[in-house]
Amino acid sequence: MDTFSALMSGFAVALTLKNLMWGFLGVTLGTAIGVLPGVGPALTIALLLPATAGLDPTGALIMFAGIYYGAMYGGSTTSILLNTPGESATIVTALEGNEMAKRGRAGPALATSAIGSFVAGTIATILLTVMAPIVVDFALKFGPAEYFAVMVLAFTTVSAVLGASAARGLASLFFGLAIGLIGLDSQTGQARFTLGIPELLDGIDVVVVAVGLFAVGETLYIATYLNREEDKLETMKGSIWMSASDWKRSWKPWLRGTALGFPFGTIPAGGAEIPTFLSYAIEKKLSKNSGEFGKGAIEGVAGPEAANNASATGTLVPLLTLGLPTTATAAIILAAFQQWGLQPGPLLFETQPQLIWGLIASMYVGNVILLILNLPLIGIWVKLLEIPRPLLYAGILIFATLGAYGLRNSWFDLALLYVIGVIGFLMRRFDIPVAPVLVGMILGPLAEQQFRRALAISQGDLMIFVSHPISATVFAITVLVLIGPPLYRRLAARRPANP
């Protein structure tokens, strides 16, 4: 009953006119940037950080959350009509969705992804509401050793387990950790790696890194390698509404997709790619129309889209309850909390219940707004796809440079922006994942703090990490996660397939 009354007081916050407006602004902006290729939620929130520093944190965070899950809705539109996934998590949607659009069924494809996103988003928000207090209760037992352990687990899963290569993921993570070191040491106040440059004393701002990697790096990459081909925009023909058979074929994939996506979001394994691919494979196997897969099967849109949205909401469980970001966007949202001196975690549920529960309640409202924005108004969003590529990227760079320069009106940040942009370009070119840089950069200094606190408590005895049962368990899981998959692959390779 406690959770229920907390949620109700959250609704009292979320339903004030001001916060409704922030939520509406967030989901609208989120849908727009989700639709636009080349702009994602991490970039958008990073760009808005300096401009929102002076605002009330509750409203701004409601807007940021709206941008995050709004982008998940909008991304599907691009995949379906353009076959260029606006979001990495909507790659699978493009497989079947674009085929449906080519066959004149763009309407039902857009509808099943919007309604599926709504179903998944709402169920996932209910699960978040129920789970958050439980995780918080558990996390109140955490000391510095336990926090350090879960952070190491998050580092490992984000960099080594996901993606094509553990070595590239870990190199990317350590690069991010190195960026995080620059500036004054939080405990002794000593300058580290500032090279005598006064601008570096405050460290490198997360806005510069995120915008450099996502906007400048991406723009350079697209212009250099992908600008020769023309995109082919499928038109919206016929009705947007789904037929009775579409509904019948969609509702189970929605629920299955949600069931897959949410847990993947909550465990620190980040990213929505895995659950969307799993959902696609499962729907293909279970469908009576599996012959239609590859030619526009609606199940192949409904399932992955639900999985995608559920996992985005699931990501907020570790972020809000433990302060643990597992995706690039979650890392930027953590940076947003920090900009107001707030640290997400169990204590925030006690000190700022209005903010946390207002934020959670706003997500119920936001999902309803998104359903309205994405069904009847879909025609407006499709117009965004008609912006010519040169103008789109030129516009992106205006906002990118504005974001970096606006921090403190210094050309130094613009130089840094370009250097990081070139690094982002190279990372994209050589298939090095970018998310670990941001997670490492933002979570690294917090991990160092917890590590040093833990050792201050134990008077320098490293055994503290193994003698505490929770931290020992988490470290054991980390080792398992790290050596498990390669070991399994090696064993599987040694034993030829037995039927």
Place this chain on the structure above:
Amino acid sequence: MTAPPLNKGELLISLGLIALGTFLLWETRTIAETQGAAQIGPRLFPYLIGCGLTLFGAVLAWQAVAGGWRNVPLDEAHERPDWPAFVIITAGVLLHMAIIGWAGFIIASTLLFVLVARGFGSKRIARDIIIAIVLAIVVFLIFTLALGLSLPKGPFGG
């Protein structure tokens, strides 16, 4: 089986990581250590991170000479880079950096916009300039008046 050609780009990036890691280890020595044996000072983490960068740089360097990095998706687009586009956009960003202080946000952003659009192959310069000026003015007004950011006005400001 013939050995695949050595991927120079991959090797260079790996060596860059090793260099960065080594630099970190070198610089760490200049951070003064705090007193007291029980205190873990500001040196340990930089040391660990320097080791990590060097280690994974070495692993990647080894992979680069031994058949190339693992699981890199083949992309035909990578065989035909459009370097002029890269150079034009770079020029746009660096020019913007150089002049924004005295020419102001609107002029610097307009030039940036036109150059980036040109980098993406736009031939309609008149259209680009008009859109650039309108966009720059609108953005300038929104961010300075509504959001309270201070941006350089340039010679026409006031």
